[in-house]
Structure formats: C-alpha cells, structure tokens
Amino acid sequence: xxxxxxxxxxxxxxxxxxxxxxxxxxxxxxxxxxxxxxxxxxxxxxxxxxxxxxxxxxxxxxxxxxxxxxxxxxxxxxxxxxxxxxxxxxxxxxxxxxxxxxxxxxxxxxxxxxxxxxxxxxxxxxxxxxxxxxxxxxxxxxxxxxxxxxxxxxxxxxxxxxxxxxxxxxxxxxxxxxxxxxxxxxxxxxxxxxxxxxxxxxxxxxxxxxxxxxxxxxxxxxxxxxxxxxxxxxxxxxxxxxxxxxxxxxxxxxxxxxxxxxxxxxxxxxxxxxxxxxxxxxxxxxxxx
Numbered sequence: 001x002x003x004x005x006x007x008x009x010x011x012x013x014x015x016x017x018x019x020x021x022x023x024x025x026x027x028x029x030x031x032x033x034x035x036x037x038x039x040x041x042x043x044x045x046x047x048x049x050x051x052x053x054x055x056x057x058x059x060x061x062x063x064x065x066x067x068x069x070x071x072x073x074x075x076x077x078x079x080x081x082x083x084x085x086x087x088x089x090x091x092x093x094x095x096x097x098x099x100x101x102x103x104x105x106x107x108x109x110x111x112x113x114x115x116x117x118x119x120x121x122x123x124x125x126x127x128x129x130x131x132x133x134x135x136x137x138x139x140x141x142x143x144x145x146x147x148x149x150x151x152x153x154x155x156x157x158x159x160x161x162x163x164x165x166x167x168x169x170x171x172x173x174x175x176x177x178x179x180x181x182x183x184x185x186x187x188x189x190x191x192x193x194x195x196x197x198x199x200x201x202x203x204x205x206x207x208x209x210x211x212x213x214x215x216x217x218x219x220x221x222x223x224x225x226x227x228x229x230x231x232x233x234x235x236x237x238x239x240x241x242x243x244x245x246x247x248x249x250x251x252x253x254x255x256x257x258x259x260x261x262x263x264x265x266x267x268x269x270x271x272x273x274x275x276x277x278x279x280x281x282x283x284x285x286x287x288x289x
Contacts, residue, residue, distance in 0.1 A: 001016055001017065001018055001019055002016070002017045003015065003016060003017075004016060004017055004023060004072070008027075009131075010029060010130050010131060011027050011028060011029030011190070012027070012028040012029070013025060013026075013027050014026045014027075014028070015072055022071075023071070023072035023074075024056060024069050024070065024071060024072055025053065025069065025070050025071070025072045026067055026068070026069050027067060027068050027069075027070075027190075028062055028063075028065055028066070028067045029065055029066065029067075029190070030064075030065050030066075031061075031065055031066045032066075033107070033108050033110075034108055034109045034110060034111070035059045035066060035068070035190065036058065036059050036107055037106040037107045037108060037109050037192070038109070038189050038190050038191075038192045039055050039058055039059060039068055039189070040101075040106050040107070041100060041101060041106060041166060041189065041192050042055050042070070042189040042192075043055045044099075044100075044101055045096070045099060045100070045189075048099045050095065050096060050099060050186070051183045051184055051185045051186060052185060052186050052187075052189065053070040053071045053072070053073050053185065053187070054070060054071040055068065055069075055070050056069040056070055056071060057069045073177075073184070073185045075177070075184070076177025076178055076179060076184040076185060077177065077178040077179065077180070077184075078173060078174075078177070078178075078212070078213055079173055079178065079209060079210070079211075079212070079213070080178045080180065080181040081180065081181050082210055082211070084181045085208070085209070085210040085221075086208075086210065086221060086224035086225045086227075086228050087181075087224075087228040087232075088178070088181045088183070089171065089176070089204070089208040089225060089228075090204075090205075090225045090226075090228035090229040090231075090232055091228065091229075091232045092176065092183045092186070093167070093168070093171060093200075093201065093204045093229060094229050094232035094233050095183075095232075096167060096168060096186070097165055097166070097167050097197060097200065097201075097233075098233070100165065100166040100167065100192075101166060102165075102166070103164050103165070103166055103194045106166075109166070109192060109193055109194045110194075112169060112193040112194075112195070113130065113169060113170070113190075113191060113193070114126075114127045114128065114129050114130055114255065115169070115170070115252050115255045115256060116169040116193055116195070116203060116252060118153070118154050118157050118199075118248070118251040119154075119157070119158065123137075124136075124137035125137060125147060125150055125151055125154070126150065126255060126258055127255075129259055132263065134259075134262050134263060136255075136258050136259060136262050139258075139261065139262045142261065143257075143258055143261045143262075145272045145275065146254050146257045146258045146261060146267075146270070146275075147258070149250055149254040149257075149270065149275040149278075149279060150250070150251060150254040150255060150258065152247075152250075152279055152282075152284045153247040153248070153250035153251040153254060153279065153282065153284075154247075154251060155284070156243060156244065156247035156282050156283060156284050157199065157244055157247050157248060157251065160196075160198075160240050160241075160243075160244050161196070162196035162197065162198060162241070162244075163196065163197075164194045164195060164196060165194070165195075165196070165197050165200065166192060166193070166194055167192070167193065167195070167197070167200035167201075167204070168186070168188075168189075168191050168192060168193075168200075168204070169191050169192075169193045169195075169200065169203050169252075170188055170191035170207065171203065171204035171207050171208050172207050172208070172209070172213070173208060173209035173212075173213040174213045175187045175188040175191075195248075196241075196244065197241075198237060198240075198241035198242070198244040198245045198248070199244060199245070199248040200248075201225075201226065201229050201237075201245050201248075202226075202244065202245030202246060202247065202248030202249045203248050203249060203252050204225070204229075205217065205221075205222040205225035205226050205229070205245060205249055206222055206248070206249025206250075206252055206253055206278075207249075207252065207253075208221070208225060216253070216269065218274075219274060219277050219278060219281075222246070222249060222278075223281075226242065226245055242281075243281070243282050243283040244282070246278055246279075246281040246282035246283075247279075247282035247283075247284070249278060250270075250275060250278045250279055250282060253269045253270040253275075253278075254269075254270055254275065256269035256270070257269040257270040
C-alpha cells in the first residue's frame with residue numbers, strides 16, 4: 001500500500017494505492033450521528049449516476065474518531081469555462097437536489113455545519129465553529145457590520161417556511177471538478193444538509209466561483225446562478241424564495257467573515273458594501289435599526 005496524497009481541514013483525507021492496484025480515499029474525522037446519512041445519500045447518488053466517488057464502506061470507528069473510504073477520482077479542471085460557470089454550477093446543483101432522497105428517507109443530518117446553521121438552537125447569533133475553540137459571539141470590535149448582516153439575514157430566513165429538501169451546503173469550487181463544462185465529480189459529501197430549496201440554492205449561489213477557487217461569487221455571479229438554477233429546475237422562484245436565497249448567502253458569507261475577523265485573518269468572505277447590496281436583494285434594509 002502506498003500513499004498518494006494527504007490533505008484536509010476539518011478532517012484528514014488520505015489517498016491510498018492498495019496492493020491490488022485500487023486507488024481509494026480514506027477520510028478520518030470526529031464522530032457525528034449525521035455522517036451515516038451523508039454516506040447513504042452519496043451511495044444513492046452514485047447508484048443514480050451522479051458524478052461522485054463510490055462509497056466503499058460505511059462509517060467505522062477509527063481511534064477516537066470515525067473513518068470512511070471511497071473510490072479515488074483524480075484529475076479534472078478546477079473550473080468550467082468562465083462564460084458558462086454560472087450555468088454549469090447551477091445545473092449540477094439542480095441535478096443533485098432533484099435526485100436526492102427525501103429527508104424522511106435517511107437518518108438524521110443534524111446538526112448542520114456551522115456556516116449553514118442559521119437556525120441553530122444555541123445562544124447568541126453565531127453557532128460554534130467546527131475548528132478552533134473560539135466563541136464568535138464574544139468578539140465585536142470592528143465587526144459590528146458583520147454581526148448586523150448576519151442578524152438581518154437570519155431574521156429574513158426565519159420569516160419564511162417551506163418544504164425541506166436535501167442538498168450540499170459547501171458548493172465551493174474546490175469541491176467540484178470538471179471536464180470542460182461537464183461535471184466530473186463532486187466531493188465533500190459530509191456537507192449534505194436538510195433545509196428549504198431556496199436556502200440551499202442561496203448558499204450554493206453565494207459560494208461558487210467563476211474566476212478561481214479562492215474568489216467567491218460576486219453579486220452578479222449569484223444573480224446569474226439563481227436564474228440558471230430556476231431554468232434548470234423548470235420553475236421560477238417566488239419573490240419570497242428569491243429573497244430567502246439571498247439571505248442564506250449573506251448568512252454563510254457573514255459567518256465566514258466573522259470567523260476570519262475573530263481569529264485575526266483578513267476578512268475576505270464579505271465586504272460591507274457587498275453585504276448591503278445582498279441584504280437589499282434579500283428584502284431587508286441593512287441600515288435600519
């Protein structure tokens with residue numbers, strides 16, 4: 001057995017070439033009841049022909065954490081063609097939402113990752129991050145506009161309800177690979193969550209990239225994604241759904257911005273001017289107190 005690569009942020013991801021020549025990826029991370037459902041959704045997606053790695057195991061205890069194994073799919077382009085990025089990312093997301101099982105068909109997907117946990121049950125505005133032990137609710141100086149954006153986005157999200165579906169909450173360019181404009185593979189199936197379609201689409205529309213993996217969607221990119229998604233689904237969003245999509249993107253980007261501010265990193269996930277424009281499209285006035 002030989003190691004092909006090793007990476008990971010919230011988990012250890014190790015590529016291995018087995019003695020029989022097969023190439024696999026082993027993921028090791030802290031135990032969570034939601035992981036079993038994530039693997040089951042990935043298995044169903046693979047069987048339905050969706051471009052994802054084939055799960056080779058269930059969730060197994062590994063030391064103080066758990067591990068899973070899946071087939072290794074190498075190669076691929078980091079982005080589709082720049083002129084077609086919004087359509088390519090949106091159609092891939094619509095395909096996934098369309099074939100995903102209903103929430104009642106799998107075990108729990110709770111709790112969602114923190115950047116998608118706008119409706120968390122804890123005290124304070126922000127949920128606890130998965131990474132370092134920091135409390136985002138204790139740091140305010142210099143980040144008042146971030147807290148304001150997150151608060152107003154959450155208020156808008158809580159003002160509407162809709163049927164829950166399953167989707168991917170970390171639709172970053174780094175989690176997808178392409179062959180031209182065709183989807184080759186989607187990674188990070190630990191990021192499957194249950195929420196309304198509008199919220200899931202809003203998260204994806206705010207997180208994907210058109211320029212490079214490190215540059216998140218502009219306001220215009222997000223708008224193009226939402227149009228392309230509705231076209232792919234064959235149904236226009238209502239005004240309320242569109243506003244909730246914009247609010248979901250604000251929440252996720254504001255959460256990341258607050259984390260960056262708290263740990264002393266440059267705040268790159270959201271700017272104050274962009275927050276104002278996204279909140280305007282979400283139907284909330286960011287200047288109102």
